[in-house]
Amino acid sequence: MRTILVTGAAGFIGSHLAERLAGSGYAVRGLDCYTDFYARRLKQANAASVTQAGVSILPLDLSLDDLSTAFADVNVVFHLAAQPGLSARSDFQSYTRHNLIATHRLLEMAQRVGSIEAFINVSTSSVYGIDATGDEHTEPRPASYYGVTKLAAEQLVLAHTREGRLPACSVRLFSVYGPRERPDKLYPKLIHALLTDEPLPLFEGSEHHLRSYTYVRDIVDGLVAVLNNFERCHGEIINLGSDTAITTGEGIRIVEDIVGRSARISRQPRRAGDQLKTHANIGKARHLLGYTPHTLPQEGLAREVEWYRAQILGQGSSP
Secondary structure: OOOEEEEEEHHHHHHHHHHHHHOOOOOEEEEEOOOOOOOOHHHHHHHHHHHHHEEEEEOOOOOOOOOOOOOOOEEEEEEOOOOOOOOOOOOOOHHHHHHHHHHHHHHHHHHHHOOOOOEEEEHHHHHHOOOOOOOOOOOOOOOOOHHHHHHHHHHHHHHHHHHHOOOEEEEEEEOEOOOOOOOOHHEEEEHHHHHHHHOOOOOOOOHHHHEEEHHHHHHHHHHHHHHOOOOOOOEEEEOOOOOOOEEEEHHHHHHHHHHHOOOOOOEEOOOOOOOOOOOOOOHHHHHHOOOOOOHHHHHHHHHHHHHHHHHOOOOOOOO
């Protein structure tokens, strides 16, 4: 049985992936450094669910700590740990440390142990920049520290593959949402505002942004398909997302209909580096992986509302 290491295993997507892999019979080991980017208790709740699924999570910082124990007997790495988003609280040094330096140290350790059959890097549509609508051959033009450092990390991974040092690929994700989504993202903020009758802070003009909102289960399906078809993915960059895009305004109206209440908008200044348009071109993923996302926004957002009611408000927590 292969042992899989999942970095960022207490996070949003990483926790879902670790649970899926464990449920499929793999031995799964997780890493997470529990940064203070958002409330630690939310990640601890994710970690508790992952642990119940049979996954051990080591509290390690990829940019600082000794990683040798984490790599014992590991055959596959899914690298999801990162400094995410466009938060004004995160400076360039934070993005460099958690996205670039952390990835470099992870790659060096993966190469050193010599047992890695697949290194699957999880990147982002933010590497494309303001307009993320092209295929994988489109020139990356990132417009944020997040996008710049994730692109650099991706190229570090692929450099190891080009030189024959490590079998690897990189997967670019588009606008993932669902249960356990980070509290700084639109939908958790919107759901919280609607359920508590508080105003929703919304960046000026963002209701017109086009997004390939992709349900987390569909993303995990794609990541597992990459693992199962790794010989086709080795050395490749692959987009994973929904090829049906809606505006942020349409997404807001869907959640309003689910909750049965209209949001009270509190306008915020336009956010620098925000993407204006994402529309996932997944032709390559369809061809290589047979990848087809199935979840409509109405279905996925209803599940996220249900989760938020039960696991966040129902537990007396807040974003």
